[in-house]
Amino acid sequence: MNIVEAMERRHAVRDFSDRPIDDDTLRALNEAVDAANADGGLDVQLVQDDTDAFGGCPTHYGRFKNVRYCIALIGSDDEDPAQLDRKVGYYGERLALTATQLGMGSSWVVLHETHDHDGRWRLGEGERMPAALALGYGNRPGRAHRSKPLEELGAVENGDLSGAPDWFLSGLRAVALAPSALGKQPVRFTLLEDGKTVLAQPLEGVQADICLGIARYHFEVGSGHTDIVVR
Incomplete structure (x- = not known):
């Protein structure tokens, strides 16, 4: 699957199965995370947990089930907050499409109270987490969204x-x-x-x-x- 095909196939998945992500796929995800951090000057982190990868943080929108993996999109808030949000969007979507190419489902999510997260990720001094990506194998495929002309x-x-x-x-x-x-x-x-x-x-x-x-x-x-x- 090339990147354009991944854009066409990727739709939000919020209900995930218990199927674990295998070691080779996790290795590929971690390599993609490392590349995003190097290219974007970010502190993105791959999170794995058997119960709740969101660490108990409430979601801004959408109901999620059985999220055992997520990518915490974190960066320095010392710069213009809008600039960090744009970086997180850019490199986060690059990671979401990588996950699609690796055969997984994903969904963007904004979490609240990210400083109180049961240790699922680390927030350094001056860092902020504008968004995250839920990852895994969906119980059902996502549906295409409406688009503007x-x-x-x-x-x-x-x-x-x-x-x-x-x-x-x-x-x-x-x-x-x-x-x-x-x-x-x-x-x-x-x-x-x-x-x-x-x-x-x-x-x-x-x-x-x-x-x-x-x-x-x-x-x-x-x-x-x-x-x-x-x-």
């Missing part, structure tokens, strides 16, 4: 999408597949007048900066284009 996800400066290059449209189609809080997709990508620079913006919405990070990863994969300005 491309005209609401993207635009061309001083023009319209009818004149957009194929790579930009491919990026927007990948963005349409991106998960987002409450399925609202509060993001917009604009191809600027120079025909090569893309402006990525969060819109009003829940966890909009995390959603923008997720969508940016999808756009880059779908378009093969990384000349992106965020503001």
